[in-house]
Amino acid sequence: MTETSLKDQLQRDLHDAMRARDKVRSGTLRMTLTSVTTAEVAGDEARALPDAEVLKVIAKEAKKRRESATAYRDAGRDELAEIEEAELVILEGYLPAQLDDAELGAIVERAVASTGASGMADMGRVMQAAQAEVAGRADGGRVAALVRAVLAGR
Numbered sequence: 001m002t003e004t005s006l007k008d009q010l011q012r013d014l015h016d017a018m019r020a021r022d023k024v025r026s027g028t029l030r031m032t033l034t035s036v037t038t039a040e041v042a043g044d045e046a047r048a049l050p051d052a053e054v055l056k057v058i059a060k061e062a063k064k065r066r067e068s069a070t071a072y073r074d075a076g077r078d079e080l081a082e083i084e085e086a087e088l089v090i091l092e093g094y095l096p097a098q099l100d101d102a103e104l105g106a107i108v109e110r111a112v113a114s115t116g117a118s119g120m121a122d123m124g125r126v127m128q129a130a131q132a133e134v135a136g137r138a139d140g141g142r143v144a145a146l147v148r149a150v151l152a153g154r
Contacts (some may be wrong), residue, residue: 005051010029013029014029017029028091035061052135058094069084098138108143111129112154119151120152123148127143127147130143
């Protein structure tokens, strides 16, 4: 039996959602697959994205939904925020479980130790090391804030 790629899974789930006439799910998956296809043809030549890069695209789409929902709530447009949040729930189903603060803190501490960072000037190196281990299990903003806090205390 061959292993199914994440993109294939998205396409199958889209077909299932269309058959079930689930407009929110099918619309969300359609937009996500469009973003994956756009990423595949970006650059010098078209290529199939590995699952790790498809996950990055899904994470980016989820971040857009999260930011849009917040903006709509701040503007008093709760009905639009609810749509964005419903789409976010669908996308989160494809993402790995998010790290809690303790796990993320441990990763950042290891990254600081492995890079020998001593201050804010080393933030880029620490972020690179931390993001490699986080691998989509935490929002980049959360990681950056924690790295800043740890480095500021040194």
